[in-house]
Amino acid sequence: xxxxxxxxxxxxxxxxxxxxxxxxxxxxxxxxxxxxxxxxxxxxxxxxxxxxxxxxxxxxxxxxxxxxxxxxxxxxxxxxxxxxxxxxxxxxxxxxxxxxxxxxxxxxxxxxxxxxxxxxxxxxxxxxxxxxxxxxxxxxxxxxxxxxxxxxxxxxxxxxxxxxxxxxxxxxxxxxxxxxxxxxxxxxxxxxxxxxxxxxxxxxxxxxxxxxxxxxxxxxxxxxxxxxxxxxxxxxxxxxxxxxxxxxxxxxxxxxxxxxxxxxxxxxxxxxxxxxxxxxxxxxxxxxxxxxxxxxxxxxxxxxxxxxxxxxxxxxxxxxxxxxxxxxxxxxxxxxxxxxx
Amino acid sequence: xxxxxxxxxxxxxxxxxxxxxxxxxxxxxxxxxxxxxxxxxxxxxxxxxxxxxxxxxxxxxxxxxxxxxxxxxxxxxxxxxxxxxxxxxxxxxxxxxxxxxxxxxxxxxxxxxxxxxxxxxxxxxxxxxxxxxxxxxxxxxxxxxxxxxxxxxxxxxxxxxxxxxxxxxxxxxxxxxxxxxxxxxxxxxxxxxxxxxxxxxxxxxxxxxxxxxxxxxxxxxxxxxxxxxxxxxxxxxxxxxxxxxxxxxxxxxxxxxxxxxxxxxxxxxxxxxxxxxxxxxxxxxxxxxxxxxxxxxxxxxxxxxxxxxxxxxxxxxxxxxxxxxxxxxxxxxxxxxxxxx
Numbered sequence: 001x002x003x004x005x006x007x008x009x010x011x012x013x014x015x016x017x018x019x020x021x022x023x024x025x026x027x028x029x030x031x032x033x034x035x036x037x038x039x040x041x042x043x044x045x046x047x048x049x050x051x052x053x054x055x056x057x058x059x060x061x062x063x064x065x066x067x068x069x070x071x072x073x074x075x076x077x078x079x080x081x082x083x084x085x086x087x088x089x090x091x092x093x094x095x096x097x098x099x100x101x102x103x104x105x106x107x108x109x110x111x112x113x114x115x116x117x118x119x120x121x122x123x124x125x126x127x128x129x130x131x132x133x134x135x136x137x138x139x140x141x142x143x144x145x146x147x148x149x150x151x152x153x154x155x156x157x158x159x160x161x162x163x164x165x166x167x168x169x170x171x172x173x174x175x176x177x178x179x180x181x182x183x184x185x186x187x188x189x190x191x192x193x194x195x196x197x198x199x200x201x202x203x204x205x206x207x208x209x210x211x212x213x214x215x216x217x218x219x220x221x222x223x224x225x226x227x228x229x230x231x232x233x234x235x236x237x238x239x240x241x242x243x244x245x246x247x248x249x250x251x252x253x254x255x256x257x258x259x260x261x262x263x264x265x266x267x268x269x270x271x272x273x274x275x276x277x278x279x280x281x282x283x284x285x286x287x288x289x290x291x292x293x294x295x296x297x298x299x300x301x302x303x304x305x306x307x308x309x310x311x312x313x314x315x316x317x318x319x320x321x322x323x324x325x326x327x328x329x330x331x332x333x334x335x336x337x338x339x340x341x
Numbered sequence: 342x343x344x345x346x347x348x349x350x351x352x353x354x355x356x357x358x359x360x361x362x363x364x365x366x367x368x369x370x371x372x373x374x375x376x377x378x379x380x381x382x383x384x385x386x387x388x389x390x391x392x393x394x395x396x397x398x399x400x401x402x403x404x405x406x407x408x409x410x411x412x413x414x415x416x417x418x419x420x421x422x423x424x425x426x427x428x429x430x431x432x433x434x435x436x437x438x439x440x441x442x443x444x445x446x447x448x449x450x451x452x453x454x455x456x457x458x459x460x461x462x463x464x465x466x467x468x469x470x471x472x473x474x475x476x477x478x479x480x481x482x483x484x485x486x487x488x489x490x491x492x493x494x495x496x497x498x499x500x501x502x503x504x505x506x507x508x509x510x511x512x513x514x515x516x517x518x519x520x521x522x523x524x525x526x527x528x529x530x531x532x533x534x535x536x537x538x539x540x541x542x543x544x545x546x547x548x549x550x551x552x553x554x555x556x557x558x559x560x561x562x563x564x565x566x567x568x569x570x571x572x573x574x575x576x577x578x579x580x581x582x583x584x585x586x587x588x589x590x591x592x593x594x595x596x597x598x599x600x601x602x603x604x605x606x607x608x609x610x611x612x613x614x615x616x617x618x619x620x621x622x623x624x625x626x627x628x629x630x631x632x633x634x635x636x637x638x639x640x641x642x643x644x645x646x647x648x649x650x651x652x653x654x655x656x657x658x659x660x661x662x663x664x665x666x667x668x669x670x671x672x673x674x675x676x677x678x679x680x681x682x
Contacts, residue, residue: 055576068580111399155649156650157505157506157650160505161502161506161652164498164504164505165498165501167668167671203550234516287634289630289633289637289653291628293628296630302596305660305664306659307497307654307655307661308653308654308655309497309498309651309652309653310652310653310654311502311650311652312630312650312651312652312653313648313649313650313651314648314649320646321645322650323510327508330508337681
């Protein structure tokens, strides 16, 4: 299978390394033999319809800062949309980092891929947050596969587990903790008695939170995941502008203390129900499965039968996201194969 | 699809009711049109190669105590193994209750089904506990599908979720709470300060525990599920005689108190690792996902990548088990269809 990789940072590199590590297993177990016919980074691109030498790709990126410097196959000032449209690749892997404020470039790449009949694996949440219904329509119209399991839960296969639960029972509502950074901060406030600023500084010191923590603490990151779950699992068309968003900057020590006294904990809860699409700090029962500590994520599905199923795991990380991409790749490969026969 | 149903108690009746409720959806969404060509209960059987009238089946069972009394199609003193072998059914649903001490009759029914090329859905844990490797071999040899998702976690699709996780990452160890009754007892001992006998009596009063609570409190029920997980998900051939089993009768108030002081809780933990196949009361961290309360079940999968994924849901119940059977039925139907094309 010929792959075009867009984005060659932590995730892109991890994908190539993981595929090389598993190459013989992918072939023996799935009959899948991936080759990278193009790689696009922020400064250039490298193209070879016969498949690029992946060790040379990694080396060039490491030493020269861009695959555009690659001998014979490198292109500086590449027009990426033309490269995508003209590529012989069957599949685009969009592995650029999420930039919620500027979803445009990534969205254009996905559209260019679908319009030229390419399957897409996307781990950038920005285009999905602003245009999920459009992308889904475009992928169906062009009979392309569209997967994005790396966007929610990182290495924890939250989306496919939710789909699996929904296959046997009707999901009537979702309650979830989908951002590890805010959960770390709220857990520290609860267990150590810290205020928000102290907990945020500690999260930044440990590398959990960015210097500009807005995407996490203002609930934006969680809201993008709400959009992906609502569209992708519950079949409910929406974009991030439909989500009511409140972050955790306003959560006080007093509120957390009061919750604790009432046998509760304050969590940044994503909620999807017929009358609700929101992200907000909410009190949950201290002994409920959703009261997970540290940087864990949790997805609780309320079923029509009255039961509730919860999934708990770590959220993010480069290697975990690469694992999710590989899982999507195997799924797409099997789906393409089964349509061919 | 022609179905032979063995066992017409709570689960068997719920299966027939659920299928009738969902009949039009099963056809429109999956092209699946199930018919019951035979039903066997403890006192007789009813057979009709053209499909039995399910409302008459339920009415006869209700009024006369056995489907053997059904006009035209009822058989008293039915030889069930002959009925299975000679049935035109493509699939046997084994919906009899688990009787760990006498797995023989159920095991013989499953063998009779496989030997005559019938797919099997089984919710009776007894034959799986004593002969899983043999049954798996027999199903493969006869190219039959073999599903048993109702045996673990009831309506919570624990087995398929575990398979889904294992598809992308290697599972190196499993830690689980798989019996709601013992978890209810241990939770009451922890939170109410009760001793074992008081908590057991309350569980019996509420109908969670049987008059003879041995299968639950001595860890036998959990051990059967360990065997099913080890064979079915981790591909590790074993039977219940390979499982080291210790129940919760010996758990004292003092031990629970000591655990609580150390920030822990005592749980009946099923453990599967390369050097361990056991059921025993163990201390777990109070804030770990596996410390679930009440009658909840939890499966924690330790992954090779270092992460851990936990699934939490209710364990058992007639309607939940029927849902699991229906899910298996749909899976088998799609699998059979894809082999046909």
